[in-house]
Amino acid sequence: MIERCAEYLRRLEERLEEGMVTEVDAFVARCGCVGVVFMLRGVRLDDVTDGVIAVVQRAAREVGADPDIMYARVVPGTDLVIDLGARTLCETCEREFSGEEPRPDLRVLRGGR
Numbered sequence: 001m002i003e004r005c006a007e008y009l010r011r012l013e014e015r016l017e018e019g020m021v022t023e024v025d026a027f028v029a030r031c032g033c034v035g036v037v038f039m040l041r042g043v044r045l046d047d048v049t050d051g052v053i054a055v056v057q058r059a060a061r062e063v064g065a066d067p068d069i070m071y072a073r074v075v076p077g078t079d080l081v082i083d084l085g086a087r088t089l090c091e092t093c094e095r096e097f098s099g100e101e102p103r104p105d106l107r108v109l110r111g112g113r
């Protein structure tokens with residue numbers, strides 16, 4: 001799995017016009033969410049193209065998650081992306097990621113129920 005994550009790190013960097021990928025993590029959260037997250041540096045929301053989102057989605061499937069949503073976490077009040085994630089949501093996080101209780105640092109890129 002480490003090799004696959006390394007491969008997706010390279011693939012995502014190839015897709016990004018600006019910035020770099022510093023780390024790729026596959027995760028299982030205590031709440032029940034599972035997925036992958038790509039840590040970024042120097043990337044803005046405008047740089048997150050459909051091609052970039054597709055790489056994140058494929059990486060999540062590769063590690064065994066069937067993601068509900070793809071999202072970006074930004075520095076609040078800016079378009080600077082901290083990380084890009086794809087996750088299969090637990091019920092609690094489904095509310096955080098939906099319009100009911102939106103978090104200011106989250107931008108849903110694709111999906112959501």
Ligand SMILES: [Zn+2]
Nearest residue numbers: 031033090093
């Ligand atoms: Zn969760």
